[in-house]
Amino acid sequence: xxxxxxxxxxxxxxxxxxxxxxxxxxxxxxxxxxxxxxxxxxxxxxxxxxxxxxxxxxxxxxxxxxxxxxxxxxxxxxxxxxxxxxxxxxxxxxxxxxxxxxxxxxxxxxxxxxxxxxxxxxxxxxxxxxxxxxxxxxxxxxxxxxxxxxxxxxxxxxxxxxxxxxxxxxxxxxxxxxxxxxxxxxxxxxxxxxxxxxxxxxxxxxxxxxxxxxxxxxxxxxxxxxxxxxxxxxxxxxxxxxxxxxxxxxxxxxxxxxxxxxxxxxxxxxxxxxxxxxxxxxxxxxxxxxxxxxxxxxxxxxxxxxxxxxxxxxxxx
Amino acid sequence: xxxxxxxxxxxxxxxxxxxxxxxxxxxxxxxxxxxxxxxxxxxxxxxxxxxxxxxxxxxxxxxxxxxxxxxxxxxxxxxxxxxxxxxxxxxxxxxxxxxxxxxxxxxxxxxxxxxxxxxxxxxxxxxxxxxxxxxxxxxxxxxxxxxxxxxxxxxxxxxxxxxxxxxxxxxxxxxxxxxxxxxxxxxxxxxxxxxxxxxxxxxxxxxxxxxxxxxxxxxxxxxxxxxxxxxxxxxxxxxxxxxxxxxxxxxxxxxxxxxxxxxxxxxxxxxxxxxxxxxxxx
Numbered sequence: 001x002x003x004x005x006x007x008x009x010x011x012x013x014x015x016x017x018x019x020x021x022x023x024x025x026x027x028x029x030x031x032x033x034x035x036x037x038x039x040x041x042x043x044x045x046x047x048x049x050x051x052x053x054x055x056x057x058x059x060x061x062x063x064x065x066x067x068x069x070x071x072x073x074x075x076x077x078x079x080x081x082x083x084x085x086x087x088x089x090x091x092x093x094x095x096x097x098x099x100x101x102x103x104x105x106x107x108x109x110x111x112x113x114x115x116x117x118x119x120x121x122x123x124x125x126x127x128x129x130x131x132x133x134x135x136x137x138x139x140x141x142x143x144x145x146x147x148x149x150x151x152x153x154x155x156x157x158x159x160x161x162x163x164x165x166x167x168x169x170x171x172x173x174x175x176x177x178x179x180x181x182x183x184x185x186x187x188x189x190x191x192x193x194x195x196x197x198x199x200x201x202x203x204x205x206x207x208x209x210x211x212x213x214x215x216x217x218x219x220x221x222x223x224x225x226x227x228x229x230x231x232x233x234x235x236x237x238x239x240x241x242x243x244x245x246x247x248x249x250x251x252x253x254x255x256x257x258x259x260x261x262x263x264x265x266x267x268x269x270x271x272x273x274x275x276x277x278x279x280x281x282x283x284x285x286x287x288x289x290x291x292x293x294x295x296x297x298x299x300x301x302x303x304x305x306x307x308x309x310x311x312x313x314x315x316x317x
Numbered sequence: 318x319x320x321x322x323x324x325x326x327x328x329x330x331x332x333x334x335x336x337x338x339x340x341x342x343x344x345x346x347x348x349x350x351x352x353x354x355x356x357x358x359x360x361x362x363x364x365x366x367x368x369x370x371x372x373x374x375x376x377x378x379x380x381x382x383x384x385x386x387x388x389x390x391x392x393x394x395x396x397x398x399x400x401x402x403x404x405x406x407x408x409x410x411x412x413x414x415x416x417x418x419x420x421x422x423x424x425x426x427x428x429x430x431x432x433x434x435x436x437x438x439x440x441x442x443x444x445x446x447x448x449x450x451x452x453x454x455x456x457x458x459x460x461x462x463x464x465x466x467x468x469x470x471x472x473x474x475x476x477x478x479x480x481x482x483x484x485x486x487x488x489x490x491x492x493x494x495x496x497x498x499x500x501x502x503x504x505x506x507x508x509x510x511x512x513x514x515x516x517x518x519x520x521x522x523x524x525x526x527x528x529x530x531x532x533x534x535x536x537x538x539x540x541x542x543x544x545x546x547x548x549x550x551x552x553x554x555x556x557x558x559x560x561x562x563x564x565x566x567x568x569x570x571x572x573x574x575x576x577x578x579x580x581x582x583x584x585x586x587x588x589x590x591x592x593x594x595x596x597x598x599x
Contacts, residue, residue: 143568248436
């Protein structure tokens with residue numbers, strides 16, 4: 001197991017290093033002169049020169065890369081060009097919206113998908129199965145931002161249940177905030193829930209073919225008991241991988257959903273920064289999100305190895 | 318391929334309809350998509366405009382037709398890039414591994430993992446933000462993320478084929494790695510690649526719509542389904558049809574492709590059939 005963790009840790013580090021190099025190249029090297037780009041057409045030459053010094057662009061690319069990484073490791077992401085505040089502060093505030101939204105959506109998606117998948121699989125070929133999987137098939141096809149628009153239309157206009165947009169802030173109270181995040185989280189979760197339900201169904205079907213289920217049945221357990229006692233745990237293994245993947249989808253998908261519902265999260269910040277050509281903020285957010293995704297994948301891999309010892313063996317060989 | 322599955326038929330019909338609409342839009346649309354007619358704005362769907370008109374009086378149906386064409390064009394090229402670069406990479410990785418060059422395989426696959434680690438939508442947004450919005454950059458951004466999908470799939474398929482007797486025979490006959498990959502491996506993994514291409518196509522359509530929705534895809538005045546939805550958003554309370562139709566078309570198109578992919582997989586994968594047959598007795 002230790003060998004496996006070390007091996008995965010090494011590849012995690014390599015991935016992170018290469019990822020930061022790629023982001024650095026795309027943002028700072030490829031566009032030519034970031035200072036001129038950030039100033040836009042209206043900027044004067046002197047202002048661009050001043051910005052160049054501020055960004056450290058007068059130094060070599062290698063030096064800039066290492067000072068960027070060094071800064072990030074000590075929590076210093078630089079100063080936002082538009083807001084004139086430390087990027088870490090900007091991001092910190094927004095994270096308190098984006099992360100809860102993602103986690104909320106992940107919980108919703110799991111709560112919807114797992115029962116649907118299990119019910120569908122245990123009644124394979126029935127009307128219930130056909131309907132559930134038909135709905136899932138449509139759910140997969142719905143772009144979440146369109147679904148979000150429809151949700152706003154239905155819930156805030158026609159029914160008037162929820163406020164359409166905006167976020168009161170956590171200081172306004174936990175439940176008020178959770179309520180404001182509900183429709184966005186649901187819009188974000190639905191297409192992912194549809195995918196997850198399909199995976200869960202085929203995973204359960206797969207497990208039901210296993211010998212140990214047959215043994216459990218022979219022992220006198222009903223199909224349902226056999227599934228619950230022996231099947232579900234094993235059926236969850238592929239679902240775990242998908243959950244890890246979904247986290248990154250939800251995190252990135254949240255960017256668009258946040259803009260629709262005017263939630264003050266990382267997504268809105270990214271688009272504002274793109275519009276204002278604030279490359280420092282864009283770079284930091286992208287890096288943080290990529291790091292989050294890589295870490296989650298790493299954790300999922302470890303959990304996977306815990307649940308399925310065969311993978312550990314494979315890691316040794 | 319003896320039995321056409323129901324999902325393949327439904328998916329195929331939907332896909333055919335949208336392909337037809339896309340091709341037709343080259344020659345004919347009911348109205349000019351760029352023709353502005355302020356006096357005819359916000360017309361409800363009816364006989365003159367079957368999907369209504371928008372805030373500029375433009376015909377939604379015509380815009381949806383051209384938007385469909387743009388979505389298909391972007392997705393087709395993006396998935397094409399993924400296949401043309403990804404499949405040879407995967408074949409190369411598998412071939413190297415089976416011929417003593419596991420280092421190449423290792424490097425290629427780690428590179429693959431790296432691209433997978435990036436949230437694709439986020440990276441596409443970053444790429445189009447830095448290099449400028451537009452259809453071409455959207456194609457490149459979506460295409461890049463299709464490369465590892467096809468690379469991984471062809472590598473997996475190829476690895477299992479390399480141990481077969483007929484490959485051994487080809488090696489004994491003196492054929493090189495490249496030639497075996499091209500002549501014997503590729504034709505045998507074509508099935509799974511086609512199924513995957515269908516699925517990737519549908520993912521690309523949603524990706525294109527998302528990028529256009531945030532203003533980074535196809536640029537005005539060229540219509541795009543994603544941007545139509547963005548514009549509809551502020552007017553949805555009094556003109557909801559502006560959101561119904563472009564969104565509905567995206568869903569129908571993606572649904573069609575997914576159903577077709579699922580159906581194809583069922584038809585092409587004999588293992589699945591056996592499992593189904595075995596299931597009856599269980």
